[in-house]
Amino acid sequence: MSAIAITHLPRPFDPDRGAEARAAAPWASGDVAALIEGAGGSSPYLKSLVEKEAEWLGPALDDPDAALAAQAAALSGTAHDALPDALRQAKRRMALLVGLCDLAGAWPLERVTEALTRFADMAVDLALRACVGREIARGKLPGQTEADIAQAGGMVVLAMGKMGAFELNYSSDIDLICLFDETRFGADDYHEARASLVRATRKMTAMLSDMTGAGYVLRTDLRLRPDPAVTPVCMSMEAAERYYESLGRTWERAAYIKARPCAGDMPAGNRFLETLTPFVWRKHLDFAAIQDAHDMRLRIRAHKGLGGPITLPEHDMKLGRGGIREIEFFTQTRQLIAGGRDPDLRTRGTVPGLSVLADKGWLPRDVADTLADHYRAHRTVEHRLQMIADAQTHMLPRDDDGFARLACLMGVDEAEMRADLKRRLTEVHDLTEGFFAPDAGGDAGDEDLPEALRDSDLPARWPSYPALRSSRATEIFARLEPEILRRLAATARPEEALDHFDGFLRGLPAGVQLFSLFEANPQLIDLLVDIVGTSADLGHYLARNAEVLDAVIGGDFFDAWPGRAALHQGLAGRLGQEEDYERQLDMARRWWREWHFRVGVHLLRGLMGPEEAGRAYADLADATVAALWPVVQAQFSRKHGPPPGRGAAVLGMGSLGAGRLHARSDLDLIVIYDATGDAASDGPRPLSARPYYARLTQALITALTAQTAEGRLYEVDMRLRPSGKQGPVATALPAFRSYQAEEAWTWEHLALTRARVLAGPADLGEEIEALRRELLSAPRDRDTVLRAVADMRARIGRAKGRGDPWDLKIGPGRMQDIELLAQAAALVPGPSARQVNRALRRADWLDDEDRAALIRAYELHWAVQIGARLVSDKALDPETLGAQGCAFLTRIAGVETMSELKRALDDHAARAGAILTRVLPDPEEGA
DSSP states (O other): OOOOOOOOOOOSSSSHHHHHHTTTOOTHHHHHHHHHHHHHOOHHHHHHHHHHHHHHHHHHHHOOHHHHHHHHHHHOOOGGGGGGHHHHHHHHHHHHHHHHHHHTTTSSSSHHHHHHHHHHHHHHHHHHHHHHHHEEEEEEOOOOOOOOOOOGGGEEEOOHHHHHHHHOOOOOOTEHHHHHHHHOOGGGGGGHHHHHHHHHHHHHHHHHOBBBBBOOOOEEOTSSSSSSSTOSSEEEEHHOOOHHHOOOOOHHHHHSOOOOOEEEEHHHHHHHHHHHHHHHHHOOOTTTHHHHHHHHHHHHHHHOOOOOOSSSTTTTTTSSSTHHHHHHHHHHHHHHHHHHGGGGGOOOOHHHHHHHHHHTTOOOHHHHHHHHHHHHHHHHHHHHHHHHOOOOBOOSSSSSHHHHHHHHHHTHHHHHHHHHHHHHHHHHHHHHHHHHHHHOOOOOOGGGSSSSHHHHHHHHHGGGSSSGOOHHHHHHHHHHHHHHHHHHHSSHHHHHHHHHHHHHHHHOOOOOOHHHHHOTTHHHHHHHHHHHHHHHHHHHHHHHTTTGHHHHTEEEEEEEOOOOHHHHHHHHHHTTTSHHHHHHHHEEEEEEEHHHHHHHHHHHTTTTHHHHHHHHHHHHHHHHHHHHHHHHHHHHHHHOSHHHHHHTEEEHHHHHHTOOOOOOEEEEEEEEEOOOOOBOOOOOOOOOOHHHHHHHHHHHHHHOOOOOOOOOOOOEEEEEEEEGGGGSSSSEEEHHHHHHHHHHOOHHHHHHTOOEESSSHHHHHHHHHHHHHHHHHHHOOOOHHHHHHHHHHHHHHHHHOOOOOTTTTSSTHHHHHHHHHHHHHSSSSOOOOOHHHHHHHHTTSSOHHHHHHHHHHHHHHHHHHHHHHOSSSSSHHHHHOOHHHHHHHHHTTTTTTHHHHHHHHHHHHHHHHHHHHHHOOOOTTTT
């Protein structure tokens, strides 16, 4: 009695043949008998298998899994000379049992394809070890012994395509790539070893593919290897790596999504796949893969003559319109786009791939579910087509009898089957075709553009730019250009926006990837126009760092700011995935650029105000320093040993300490360490504490400032350390304590009011913070402090002169002026908040009106400062900033025009300056 849960039964297309199949299994009764009759009556191949294996089939149906396991166990002990026939018998039994479980509805598609694939894995492994074993026994594989047979003498077989994904067809061929680990052989033995493994590969494929009186095992296809027309059937891993690095194409990248070692030296195979990770999974979003996949689809259609409309007779369920390959390409291409950034997308299976794409927001859930349902249905039809005659076919029947037979084998009504096939094929085509071949944008005729754009000669220059030198880039840009021009024309100053866009395009080193990104995500064109329209400088930055746009479509780009802790955790996690120090530094720069760009876009689009953006830039700097500090220490320790003593803490000073930066801020840092006496490190090149921490600090500065292939992070200023430029770059804690208590100038205590520990051992950081508060809490004469501030203010005024009328930082009543007073307020009556506005609120020697006026002046100047530093690295000049840039500054300042902004800045600065002059002593009187 069968143990399988029969939920579905085929019907016999040929009742006489069905009866013969049933008679061949006299032990069958009930639904099992009907299953055998329906299968045998519609599939000549299954009928022949029933007649050959009826005696084995009965007990096998009682427990199919146990029956397949027993077959595998029996094969593993088969002698090499008996293996070809044993494999063919096992193939017959597996095909019969799996086919019946499939037809009965007892196994879902995934269980069917897994069983087919598990058998293929076992067959390849057994055949490989047998053939390599013969080479070793004959002494033809240099240096290898019987002990090396288990790993096939360093040879590995990669399962590709459906086999790699555990999705084998019922009568599928298997796509294999055979490689060997050349490091197992000396240079003198290389050619002999390769020749031996090539022979073993040919014998293995013959054992599996040759048709004998007992049939065949599996059709094998080795053409997915690099350049199959000229390369041997088994090649070295090193040669394959070189090929993929230099000549690998997008379709080969897609093929490796499903690749896995299935036989031979599995560890070597896994190492090889790991080396190909950068080739398969690009670090940036790879929208150019869409066009590559589309071109491939068109070539396949043209070659196979499958370009016509969907008509059922002889329609190819695999390669035709709306077929299986459409769903696979759709899934794999989207995986290629983003899988380099998100390892979760690197799943091999098609249905799991669709699901994770939906989970990650790359597909609407309903689209993923619909395509998954159609994929399963298409694969089921494909299996039935192949079951009929064990043919490697994907074609629907050409005549009515063929459709009637197919409907019988599927156990469904023929008319309903035809309608369902047409509906599913059409829906797959509609869902996927728009992704691969979106409608090109309409032509923006000259009459749709303002005169300034119509008369411009800039677009005529564009074909000469580096980004448009390839035909591929030109083709994609031609589809984008009308929409870009239309949106530029809608800006406040179209001619200015066009000029800025021209600067952006002129600076792009290449265009295919970025243009593909815009074509797949048209909403990015709005952002591009926003950026280049507001600032030519921002446009130039984007041209140099276009990969930051990847983050915009990552799903959470416009979410609320995550904060310092989440940023630190994210960067530390990324750095932990890299072992090489240079790659860690590059990773930090890529990560930083994306978050830095995100703050700028949020500020530009009004999603953040100036205050929130200032905190976000500071959070980013905090997290970057905190995550890099242990990485720098670990790298330094490899040469000089772990830090002596308790270690070192990194302090942020100035604006960083106060938690408010702009887009181009440098970082004011000091480093304080604690190591007793002459303590030295314990490493290959030990150092005493002072030079150890001095050089470690310099390593941190280099990590932050060095220009790597991915750019730099920050400029670093360490002049706020004790003794300024003359002092050591890292200060011992006792020396810091004594200096601050006995030698420091008032201005150094003022600077200490904004100091904040960013990184280092927690206990050391707490001690430094306690020391800071202790130093700042010491009794001070307010007049003495205010006189020192007045003196500093006067010296700055003499040094800087009248200055730039648009200078937001230097000058009476401007930012630095107010910051000095706020630091005095933090110093008297003792340590308070590091931020300007909070410190001023603590100053009980200021009246409420003066305090409010100072805070308003500072906040206005800060708002304009953070906006101006976002859109340009030059001094603020409305004449060169452009209309869009000026509109951005007036918006964040809350005024209507630049002249109104200038009046507001001057008025607030004049009032703030008057307050400072009134509350500070006259420095001349104390001279």
